[in-house]
Amino acid sequence: xxxxxxxxxxxxxxxxxxxxxxxxxxxxxxxxxxxxxxxxxxxxxxxxxxxxxxxxxxxxxxxxxxxxxxxxxxxxxxxxxxxxxxxxxxxxxxxxxxxxxxxxxxxxxxxxxxxxxxxxxxxxxxxxxxxxxxxxxxxxxxxxxxxxxxxxxxxxxxxxxxxxxxxxxxxxxxxxxxxxxxxxxxxxxxxxxxxxxxxxxxxxxxxxxxxxxxxxxxxxxxxxxxxxxxxxxxxxxxxxx
Amino acid sequence: xxxxxxxxxxxxxxxxxxxxxxxxxxxxxxxxxxxxxxxxxxxxxxxxxxxxxxxxxxxxxxxxxxxxxxxxxxxxxxxxxxxxxxxxxxxxxxxxxxxxxxxxxxxxxxxxxxxxxxxxxxxxxxxxxxxxxxxxxxxxxxxxxxxxxxxxxxxxxxxxxxxxxxxxxxxxxxxxxxxxxxxxxxxxxxxxxxxxxxxxxxxxxxxxxxxxxxxxxxxxxxxxxxxxxxxxxxxxxxxxxxxxxxxxxxxxxxxxxxxxxxxxxxxxxxxxxxxxxxxxxxxxxxxxxxxxxxxxxxxxxxxxxxxxxxxxxxxxxxxxxxxxxxxxxxxxxxxxx
Amino acid sequence: xxxxxxxxxxxxxxxxxxxxxxxxxxxxxxxxxxxxxxxxxxxxxxxxxxxxxxxxxxxxxxxxxxxxxxxxxxxxxxxxxxxxxxxxxxxxxxxxxxxxxxxxxxxxxxxxxxxxxxxxxxxxxxxxxxxxxxxxxxxxxxxxxxxxxxxxxxxxxxxxxxxxxxxxxxxxxxxxxxxxxxxxxxxxxxxxxxxxxxxxxxxxxxxxxxxxxxxxxxxxxxxxxxxxxxxxxxxxxxxxxxxxxxxxxxxxxxxxxxxxxxxxxxxxxxxxxxxxxxxxxxxxxxxxxxxxxx
Numbered sequence: 001x002x003x004x005x006x007x008x009x010x011x012x013x014x015x016x017x018x019x020x021x022x023x024x025x026x027x028x029x030x031x032x033x034x035x036x037x038x039x040x041x042x043x044x045x046x047x048x049x050x051x052x053x054x055x056x057x058x059x060x061x062x063x064x065x066x067x068x069x070x071x072x073x074x075x076x077x078x079x080x081x082x083x084x085x086x087x088x089x090x091x092x093x094x095x096x097x098x099x100x101x102x103x104x105x106x107x108x109x110x111x112x113x114x115x116x117x118x119x120x121x122x123x124x125x126x127x128x129x130x131x132x133x134x135x136x137x138x139x140x141x142x143x144x145x146x147x148x149x150x151x152x153x154x155x156x157x158x159x160x161x162x163x164x165x166x167x168x169x170x171x172x173x174x175x176x177x178x179x180x181x182x183x184x185x186x187x188x189x190x191x192x193x194x195x196x197x198x199x200x201x202x203x204x205x206x207x208x209x210x211x212x213x214x215x216x217x218x219x220x221x222x223x224x225x226x227x228x229x230x231x232x233x234x235x236x237x238x239x240x241x
Numbered sequence: 242x243x244x245x246x247x248x249x250x251x252x253x254x255x256x257x258x259x260x261x262x263x264x265x266x267x268x269x270x271x272x273x274x275x276x277x278x279x280x281x282x283x284x285x286x287x288x289x290x291x292x293x294x295x296x297x298x299x300x301x302x303x304x305x306x307x308x309x310x311x312x313x314x315x316x317x318x319x320x321x322x323x324x325x326x327x328x329x330x331x332x333x334x335x336x337x338x339x340x341x342x343x344x345x346x347x348x349x350x351x352x353x354x355x356x357x358x359x360x361x362x363x364x365x366x367x368x369x370x371x372x373x374x375x376x377x378x379x380x381x382x383x384x385x386x387x388x389x390x391x392x393x394x395x396x397x398x399x400x401x402x403x404x405x406x407x408x409x410x411x412x413x414x415x416x417x418x419x420x421x422x423x424x425x426x427x428x429x430x431x432x433x434x435x436x437x438x439x440x441x442x443x444x445x446x447x448x449x450x451x452x453x454x455x456x457x458x459x460x461x462x463x464x465x466x467x468x469x470x471x472x473x474x475x476x477x478x479x480x481x482x483x484x485x486x487x488x489x490x491x492x493x494x495x496x497x498x499x500x501x502x503x504x505x506x507x508x509x510x511x512x513x514x515x516x517x518x519x520x521x522x523x524x525x526x527x528x529x530x531x532x533x534x535x536x537x538x539x540x541x542x543x544x545x546x547x548x549x550x551x552x553x554x555x556x557x558x559x560x561x562x563x564x565x566x567x568x569x570x571x572x573x574x575x576x577x578x
Numbered sequence: 579x580x581x582x583x584x585x586x587x588x589x590x591x592x593x594x595x596x597x598x599x600x601x602x603x604x605x606x607x608x609x610x611x612x613x614x615x616x617x618x619x620x621x622x623x624x625x626x627x628x629x630x631x632x633x634x635x636x637x638x639x640x641x642x643x644x645x646x647x648x649x650x651x652x653x654x655x656x657x658x659x660x661x662x663x664x665x666x667x668x669x670x671x672x673x674x675x676x677x678x679x680x681x682x683x684x685x686x687x688x689x690x691x692x693x694x695x696x697x698x699x700x701x702x703x704x705x706x707x708x709x710x711x712x713x714x715x716x717x718x719x720x721x722x723x724x725x726x727x728x729x730x731x732x733x734x735x736x737x738x739x740x741x742x743x744x745x746x747x748x749x750x751x752x753x754x755x756x757x758x759x760x761x762x763x764x765x766x767x768x769x770x771x772x773x774x775x776x777x778x779x780x781x782x783x784x785x786x787x788x789x790x791x792x793x794x795x796x797x798x799x800x801x802x803x804x805x806x807x808x809x810x811x812x813x814x815x816x817x818x819x820x821x822x823x824x825x826x827x828x829x830x831x832x833x834x835x836x837x838x839x840x841x842x843x844x845x846x847x848x849x850x851x852x853x854x855x856x857x858x859x860x861x862x863x864x865x866x867x868x869x870x871x872x
Contacts, residue, residue, distance in 0.1 A: 538691070
């Protein structure tokens with residue numbers, strides 16, 4: 001069953017076509033990756049799905065319901081959660097408090113919400129830092145917190161915006177394991193990532209965006225040998241002819 | 242004795258002391274000063290709901306004090322409505338006005354919001370100062386309104402200052418309780434989150450603008466009650482006393498200096514700064530008019546440069562140190578990160 | 579009909595002077611992205627400085643510019659350096675720290691009241707060669723000092739535009755206004771740029787001071803009146819926009835002068851507030867500002 005359908009979505013900023021007639025279908029419980037050179041339009045596409053922007057044209061459909069142009073908080077209520085590329089923790093609050101903010105969408109009972117948040121933190125291995133102020137966390141932990149907050153809303157679809165940028169290789173591996181664990185828990189994951197080995201190893205399918213347009217889609221193996229993709233990332237001379 | 246026990250003892254002594262104050266402070270003049278101190282603490286606590294948590298800077302809150310005072314007084318004088326009921330009506334009216342103003346302005350960036358509230362506050366003052374009659378209601382323009390002396394509980398008037406003291410004390414406790422309770426339930430978390438990082442909060446399901454408007458409504462309701470209290474305490478008020486930039490700014494600054502967004506901050510600010518203002522006004526204003534405002538300005542600048550989170554931060558640390566010292570605990574070294 | 583034209587003429591002249599006062603504010607607003615609540619007080623300082631220079635030396639207020647403008651520039655420069663930059667540095671990642679509002683308000687309180695203590699509350703006025711003079715243009719009476727003010731406004735505005743577009747410092751200021759960190763990566767000391775921008779903004783208040791003293795009373799709280807008007811004008815015209823400040827000023831001037839024909843000054847004040855609030859709700863970026871998600 002198609003969880004998320006992006007139908008012919010375009011986003012223009014004045015004369016700039018940041019996203020140009022993009023089509024995508026994501027199946028339930030898939031890990032779907034989106035890659036592309038810098039400035040290709042990945043985050044803009046995400047923001048169109050997450051409600052930060054309303055698309056200039058096209059539709060975003062979640063399980064048959066149209067969610068095009070809905071506000072971010074309503075989209076979250078539809079069980080679609082997202083993380084931010086530049087993490088935005090509530091710095092002056094503890095890890096637990098941060099996570100509880102996410103969990104409050106599921107219940108209004110503070111005690112219940114606290115338990116839900118602790119549960120998420122356990123699963124993401126952040127529970128030992130629950131009383132640490134967010135501003136005192138390392139960058140790896142802040143990214144983990146970003147993930148925990150989003151997971152606290154108990155989403156059906158998780159949009160991850162470059163959650164591994166700036167992490168060391170062993171930290172990347174830890175996050176990959178967490179992402180697989182989240183998928184095993186039944187969540188569909190749509191991932192933007194730059195670190196090639198990470199996204200290649202974890203994604204079921206990958207789409208490639210370049211200057212706002214989709215230039216390739218397929219399994220990691222198919223995409224990595226696609227001529228157009230190689231040209232876009234590395235230049236003409238690398239295409240094996 | 243443990244630190245916790247000592248802390249509890251201090252708190253009990255404080256509560257008992259405050260609740261029995263009229264018994265050992267018999268001078269009505271001093272009592273009046275304390276009443277006004279608590280009155281400011283009540284207003285700053287109410288302001289804090291928007292200015293502390295919602296993360297914006299309202300600079301026109303005196304308008305709501307005025308709405309409260311004028312509503313209950315006009316209803317009492319011309320329609321015989323008890324000021325207690327009038328107080329509630331004034332609160333509701335102020336809340337509605339605050340919500341109407343809040344809906345478009347709370348979406349704006351900080352600077353624009355501050356300016357809008359200023360413009361609105363000043364607009365209200367100018368309007369009231371120049372209006373003698375608003376439809377059937379007599380506002381009396383710049384001359385203000387005098388409340389005829391008619392002592393009774395129903396009329397919210399008392400010969401002695403002591404009932405007023407307890408009323409404002411209860412109001413302050415209620416305001417603090419409401420603030421404390423809200424911080425523990427969803428609306429508190431959402432407001433804090435929205436005030437700190439609104440984009441992240443929105444992605445977590447928080448309609449930030451809506452919650453800010455709710456906070457505004459509650460805050461304006463509470464603030465208006467203070468207007469009625471003042472009217473009943475002084476039995477006379479006029480636009481310059483309760484409306485306008487001076488009072489609005491004073492409220493904001495006291496809260497900022499005490500520490501916005503915290504429970505104790507606004508109260509600490511009021512309790513510390515009001516005496517400074519009163520003291521310098523009484524002793525210096527004849528020799529050097531305006532000196533108290535210069536001092537005030539200096540304190541403001543120093544606090545913002547060196548303790549932007551307000552005085553409650555160093556004061557809490559000091560209190561902690563004091564507890565440790567007295568109970569002989571080794572002072573724990575803070576892990577700086 | 580004549581009195582309407584008279585009102586339009588007077589309103590435009592006075593409005594241009596308001597615009598000049600708002601120019602400094604829009605520059606500061608646009609470059610450093612902070613509200614300077616001490617703006618009116620800087621104007622007051624400009625007026626008192628001009629007053630004393632003229633009173634003590636008897637020169638034409640426009641000659642007093644030579645003394646007043648550099649003095650005010652230095653004053654603004656150091657005000658920014660000592661009080662505002664430290665806050666900006668401490669709150670590096672906050673775009674518009676509210677501490678600035680409090681600090682500048684503290685400066686406002688201090689300046690206004692030190693002036694009160696030093697010079698007393700009385701309204702002062704100084705007789706200059708052009709005070710009270712006017713000339714007739716057909717049926718319209720044009721106030722000479724206001725006309726000089728209008729001309730001064732045009733000259734200062736053009737000079738400012740030229741400065742920002744064509745000089746190295748001017749371009750650096752514009753760069754620093756767009757993005758603090760990016761500018762510093764380009765080798766621009768953004769804090770020094772703020773000092774200069776603030777100094778220029780205050781220096782302009784010196785010009786306004788000289789322009790005003792032939793016909794305006796000087797007293798310690800004169801700044802407050804202009805302060806509120808300037809904020810309204812800056813928002814109306816669009817933050818950071820020079821033509822916006824001037825046109826906004828003229829709009830306010832016109833509302834006042836045309837309104838004065840039909841109602842008292844306090845009601846025109848209310849109309850100005852109402853217009854301000856309406857513009858904020860309907861067109862928050864103002865007439866000429868850039869569109870942002872306000």
